[in-house]
């Protein structure tokens with residue numbers, strides 16, 4: 001008997017029929033003697049629908065919706081899901097109880113719409129588990145020190161599940177979704193993508209941070225910090241399949257690297273259209289210039305990702321960096337405010353039609369020529385590279401977003417990922 005956490009995403013919870021299937025699957029694990037905690041997301045499309053209502057309300061008012069109220073609204077999607085799943089379990093004779101984040105409580109900081117979990121009280125959950133109940137905890141939500149409801153950022157139910165698993169020292173956290181594991185790249189973009197049996201924690205962290213939305217990055221951080229055994233697998237199989245087969249399916253996130261992994265040149269390709277690029281042209285090339293530009297950006301609480309500064313010509317240089325697309329307008333405001341006059345840039349150019357494509361793999365440490373094959377492949381497709389950044393286990397490029405899918409497909413082929421294990 002073990003304590004197991006299951007997480008079900010929006011598609012897995014997407015209809016009455018699917019919720020019944022989730023209940024059947026959870027009941028099977030419960031019957032096998034496991035203590036079960038289940039963390040569901042809102043039904044698919046529901047969080048978008050709720051947030052759009054808020055957007056519709058403020059439209060034309062010139063004011064944005066307040067983040068606190070957005071969380072009040074968005075958190076209700078998961079509240080419906082936990083109640084429905086609990087009822088579905090009770091309907092098949094399984095004792096179940098549901099809790100919203102604040103009832104556990106899942107304590108977070110007060111950064112509405114992107115709160116961070118600070119602690120999870122396990123007492124109430126443990127008491128119910130000991131009484132033989134399945135405990136259902138709302139994903140994506142928590143409560144701050146003043147009792148305000150918070151949410152954890154889009155895709156945050158993954159993080160709720162892994163954090164609950166860490167708090168309860170669960171034997172395993174199973175993330176059930178609409179694909180049967182982590183693939184070499186998004187199988188919706190490249191149908192030839194292959195499922196990975198295992199992926200290292202480090203690779204998963206890079207893939208999540210570079211845009212593979214199969215797991216929210218903070219969930220991977222939690223898994224790493226608390227060594228939570230985490231597996232991504234399908235909720236679309238027959239819920240009555242043999243438990244032992246199900247338990248070893250999908251993709252396991254490992255903390256050990258084996259030889260086969262090192263042999264692979266790269267493990268996966270991540271991509272996203274989440275960023276925007278800003279270029280300041282002809283800024284004077286003198287000490288302190290990067291700080292004069294990025295200091296005020298950081299002070300406005302805006303994260304910067306890639307940065308490049310060109311060779312100086314006649315004492316001036318072009319300086320480019322990327323930020324999250326949601327923060328593009330705010331960044332432009334900061335630069336056009338105090339920064340522009342202070343640094344005497346010729347122009348401030350914004351481009352939010354960029355995409356970032358990244359190769360990820362621990363094999364990069366021991367293989368040379370990865371960047372050059374990447375650049376050669378993109379050149380053959382006539383795709384211009386605007387920015388490059390590398391780390392020990394990833395190489396990323398920024399390109400025009402209209403070539404993103406072409407780039408991903410070409411790279412997937414060039415690196416032989418169709419043949420991945």
Ligand code: ADP
Pocket residue numbers: 008009010011012041155176177178179181182183184185186187188211212213214215268
């Ligand atoms: P859930 O609602 O279950 O949380 P998400 O939509 O958030 O599901 O994440 C699953 C989706 O992630 C898949 O349907 C797939 O399109 C996408 N995805 C992106 N990159 C990958 C990848 N490398 N492997 C698997 N799925 C990926």
Ligand code: ASP
Pocket residue numbers: 009010041042047048077139140153154155156157158
């Ligand atoms: N329902 C939330 C979202 O759509 C959280 C999640 O699905 O993980 O972002």
Ligand code: MG
Pocket residue numbers: 009155158213214215216
């Ligand atoms: Mg998700």
